[in-house]
Structures are given as structure tokens and as C-alpha cells.
Amino acid sequence: MIGLDTNVLVRYFAQDDIAQSKRATALMESLSAEKPGYVSQVALVEVVWVLGRCYGVDRGQMKDIIDSMITTKELVVEGADTVRKALRVFVTSAKADFADCLIERSGHAAECECTVTFDATASKVAGMRLLK
Known part of the structure; x- marks a missing residue:
């Protein structure tokens, strides 16, 4: 398993930088159930913030992105059940x-x-x- 930083995930989802997006996509496509990528909750929070603020991704799209990260066998999301519950409140x-x-x-x-x-x-x- 390898950890994935926010900037790698953002380049993959945003496809906004030709060179970095190409490398991020190649890495993401190389992941497997046997050798998955690890997404920490900190990285996930940053991804949501960056995609929402900088790229205008709406809540529905964000839900789809996070759901896809949680459900794919190529990624392990830290505290996936907790993330799923937080996502429900968020949307x-x-x-x-x-x-x-x-x-x-x-x-x-x-x-x-x-x-x-x-x-x-x-x-x-x-x-x-x-807290009052």
C-alpha cells in the first residue's frame, strides 16, 4: 500500500496540469486490490476543500467522488464508515x-x-x- 497526498488526488480528479495529471493518472491506474493507495482523512478533507473552492465542484459531484474513493478496491480510505456518515450530513x-x-x-x-x-x-x- 502507498499513501496518496492531496496534490496527487487533486491532479487526478481535476486533470488540470498536463504533466502532473498524466503521472497521477498513471499511478492511480496502477493501483490494485493487492497494492492499493491509502487516502487519509486529512488528505480527503483537503481534496474536498480544494475541489470545492478552486474548481467549483458541487456537493453532488463531491459525493460521487468520495463514494467512488470509498467503494473502489484500489483505494483504502481511512475510517471509511465514518467518512460515509460525514458525507451524508454534508450533502x-x-x-x-x-x-x-x-x-x-x-x-x-x-x-x-x-x-x-x-x-x-x-x-x-x-x-x-x-460551547457558550
């Missing part, structure tokens, strides 16, 4: 930030009583508890 709320959704769902998976925040929006849409 059902127009204001939810994916990172906030993942932070809250990660806390839940770790059996935290709650996840506290000073972010009022995160407390409303991502299920966190506002």
Missing part, C-alpha cells in the same frame, strides 16, 4: 462544511458524548454542541 445540508461533519462523526465513532465548538453554524448543521 443534506447546504451550509455544512465537510471538515466539520467529519470532525463530529469522528468524535461520535470514538464514543464521545459530544463534540463542542464555538462555530454556531457547525453546531446547527454538523451536529456539534455550541
Whole structure:
């Protein structure tokens, strides 16, 4: 298994740099169930941020991208079940930030009583508890 950095994943999905996208695609196509690529939750959060902010990828497209990463046998996504649950919250709320959704769902998976925040929006849409 080899780890995949955000920039490799972005080049693969965005296909925006001829040389780097070609190398990223070749690498991604070389992965297999026996030798998969590993996507950390940190890299996944960055991918969502970059694709959304820099490339205008909408929530529906983001869901498709993340779902494809989770379901392909050529990739191992850290905490895939938690990511899947965070993704559900993210796509059902127009204001939810994916990172906030993942932070809250990660806390839940770790059996935290709650996840506290000073972010009022995160407390409303991502299920966190506002710290007053």
C-alpha cells in the first residue's frame, strides 16, 4: 500500500496540469486490490476543500467522488464508515462544511458524548454542541 497526498488526488480528479495529471493518472491506474493507495482523512478533507473552492465542484459531484474513493478496491480510505456518515450530513445540508461533519462523526465513532465548538453554524448543521 502507498499513501496518496492531496496534490496527487487533486491532479487526478481535476486533470488540470498536463504533466502532473498524466503521472497521477498513471499511478492511480496502477493501483490494485493487492497494492492499493491509502487516502487519509486529512488528505480527503483537503481534496474536498480544494475541489470545492478552486474548481467549483458541487456537493453532488463531491459525493460521487468520495463514494467512488470509498467503494473502489484500489483505494483504502481511512475510517471509511465514518467518512460515509460525514458525507451524508454534508450533502443534506447546504451550509455544512465537510471538515466539520467529519470532525463530529469522528468524535461520535470514538464514543464521545459530544463534540463542542464555538462555530454556531457547525453546531446547527454538523451536529456539534455550541460551547457558550
